[in-house]
Amino acid sequence: MTRAPIPHRRGGGFSVVELMVSVVIGLLALMFATRLVVSSEQNKQAALGGSDSMQNGMLALFSISSDAGQAGWGLNDPLVAGCDTVFNDVQGYALAPAARGAAVVRPLAAAVIESNGAAPDRLTLYSGSSMSGTGVLRVTRDYAGEADIVVERVPYGFALGDVILAAPLTAGAARCALAQVALDPRLQAGPPAAQALNIATGTAFRFNAAGGLGVNYTNGQAALFNLGPAATLSFHTWSIRSGFLQLRAADLAGAASTASTVVDNVVSLKAQYGFDTRVGAAFTPTSGLQVGRWSATMIDADADGVVGGAGDYQHVAALRLAVVARSKNPDKANASGVCTSSTVAPTVFASAEPAGVTPAPILLNVAVSGDAVDWRCYRYRVFETIVPIRNAGWRPI
Template sequence: MKQSRSSQGSVACRCRQSGFTMVELMVAIAVGLIVTLAVTGAVLTMGRQFRITGANAAAQGSAQIALSLMDEAGRSAGVGMYNNGQPLCPTLNAAYGGAVRSPGDVFLAAKIDDGGSNSASDTVTFTGSSAVGALSGTPVLEATTLNNPIKVSNAGSFQLNDLALIGAPGSGQPCTLFQVTAAPTTGAVCGGNASTCKTLTRATNATYNVFATPPSYGFSTSGTVYGPAVVNRLGSDFQQDRFAVMCGALVKYNAFVNPSPTCTQYPLDFPGPNPAAPIAMDVVLMHAQYGISASAASDVVTGWVNANATGWSSPTVADAGRVKAVRVVVVTRSKEPDNTLVTAATCTNEAAVVNTGPCSFADAATPVIDLSATAVPAGRTWRNYRYRVHQAVIPLRNVIWSN
C-alpha cells in the first residue's frame, strides 16, 4: 500500500508568529499618551487647587492674627492719658529725637487717616503706653517751668528713663510728654504743700525732652501756672501703633518713632531703623470708621462715620471725646488667579450699599469696598481672583472705663 507523499517525508507546518503591527503599536502609544496626559493634567490641577486652598487658608489666618493685634492695640489705647475719670488733657505736646511729633494736637486714643477714596486703604493709629502697674496720677506739689525738675508726691513709682505725662485736668491746657533723666530723689522742699516729695529730673538733651512753649504746671492755678497738675507714669515707651497697607501687606509700626517707613516690592523689605513689621500678607484693602456716641459723657455707640466725613478728618476736642470704638474691614486676595471671572462685579448689602467687589457690614453706613483699582498682572483683572472680607469692632476700653 502506498503512502501519500506528504506522509513519506516531514510534515510541513504552516504557522504564523504572533505580534503587533506598526498600526497597532502606534494606536497603543497614542492611547497611552492620552491617558498619561489626562493623569498628569489631573495631578497638576489638584496641585494648583491645593496651592490655592493653602494660600487662601494662610491669608485668612494671617488676617485674623492682624485683627487680633489691632484689637490688642485698641485695648491699650489711651493708657496713662486719663486721671480720675477725665482726660489728663485735651491736647498733647510731644517730641522724639529733636523733632516735634505733636505740637499741641488734639489727643485721640484712636485716629483714622482716610485713604482718599473707596479703592484706597485707610490707616489706623492707636496711642498708648507700655506702663504696667498702677496708673493713677501723682499730684504736682510745686510750680514748674520750662526746663526745671518736677516735684511730685511720693506715691508715684517713677524710675530712671521712664516716660511720663504732665497736665492739669480741666484747665484746657495741653499735656507735655517728658522723660525722667536721673534717678528720682526724695526731699523735704515741696512748695509748702507736703512734708516730703519726689524730684523728677528732665534734661533737655534727652530723646523726648523737647519743649516748645509748654504751660507751667503747679499745685494750683495761679497767674500763668495751671493746676492742680498731675503726672502720669507711662513706662518705657510712648507708643503710636499704626496699621497700614503697604506692598500688598498689612503692616504695623510705631508712628511716633518712625512716622513714614518705606518698603520695597514683595518679598517685603523695610530698610532703616525701627522698620514696619508685616503682620498679614495678600491684603489689598483696609477701611476703618469711628464709632461715636451722642456726647463725650455717653459710652453708647450711636453711629459710624468715615474719617473723611465733615468734621472728622481733624476732630475737635469735643468730638474726640465721642470716639468710643473703631471698626475695621480688611480684604485679602488669593495668591493664584483663575482662568475665569470667579468674583462677582458688584455686591449689594442688606442696606442697599453697592460695592465693587464683596460686601462687609450690613448697615447703611458700612465702608464701601472698591477693588477695581487693585493691581493685577498683565492679562488678568481683579475679578480673576478670590477675595475674603475680615471685619472687627474694636472698643476703646480705656476711653470707656475712664469716662
C-alpha cells in the first residue's frame, strides 16, 4: 500500500530577513526620536537659562540702581562730600577706602568705586535718612574727645539714637567723624552753656567709641549734620563673590561685617563715575550737572592738582552701572570637548552716552574663581543703566 506524499507547508511567523529589516527600521526610529528628545531638552535648557539670567540680571541692576538713585542724601554739602571720615561700628561695617594722591582715605560721598580692571568692582553707596537733609549745628567750644559736644543752640531736630556727622567749617582742615546721639537732647536743654549733644558709649549706640569722635576741633570750627536714625543709615557696599551678588549694609541685620547674598549667578559688577569736567566759574552744580567724561577711577575733575580730592567727588554727576548674569546650568561641550556657547567675553560701556561723550569700554573677565566648568559653557546677559546723582545738585549754596 503506497502512502500519498504530505505536501510541504511554510512555517508561520517572520523570516530572518524580515526580522533584520524590522530591527533596522526600529533602530533608525529610536535614533531619530532620541535626537529629537535631546534637541528639545537642549532648547528647553537654553530657554530656561536665558530666563534665569534675565531675571537675575534685572533684579541685581534694579537693586543697585535704586540705591544709587538715593545716594548722597544728607551728604551733599560741600563741607561733607568727599571728606575723609573717621567711622567706628561695633558691628563691623567699614567705610570704603579710596586713593587721594599718594594717600589712602575713607571719603563720604554719594558713591565710591573700588575699580578692579576686568574683574568685578566693589561699589559703595552712602545716604542718610534725616528729613532735615542739611540741618546744621555749629560747635561753639574746642572739642578734644569729650562725651558732650557743645553747640550754639538747642538741638532741635536731633533725637536719641540719631547719627551725627561732624565736619570742619573749612573743607580739608580736619577729618570728618560719625557718632550717635546717646542722650535725649531734650534732657540737656537749658542755658547756652548746657546745650550739647552727648555721644557716650553704650551697647545701644553702635557707632560710638571711647575717646569720642576721634577728631579734635578748635575754636568751634566744626558743624554737625543729622543723618537720621541709626537703623535707617543707608551705607551699602555691593560686590561679587563666586558668582553671587553680595551686600554689606549698615542697616541690614547680620550684614554689617559679613556680606549677605542677594542674587545668584551674577558674575560681574562694573561702575564708572560720570564727571562734570567744567571748572572754575563754569562749574555751577546748583544749576545742574552734566557728564563730560566717564572713568572707572577718580580723576582731577576740579583741576586742583590732586586726584581723588574732596572736590573731585563733588564733580560726580552720574554713575554708569553694568551687571552681567549667566545661565544657571552650563551647556554641553561639542564633540571635541570644547564649549562654544560664549566665544567672546562681554564688553560693557561701549556706547557713547550721553551723545558726544567718549565711552570708556571695558572687556570683562566673567570666569568664576573655583568653578571647574569653562566660562565659555555659559550664556551671558549684560544689563546697563545710567543713574544721575540727583542729590549732588541739591546742595546748599
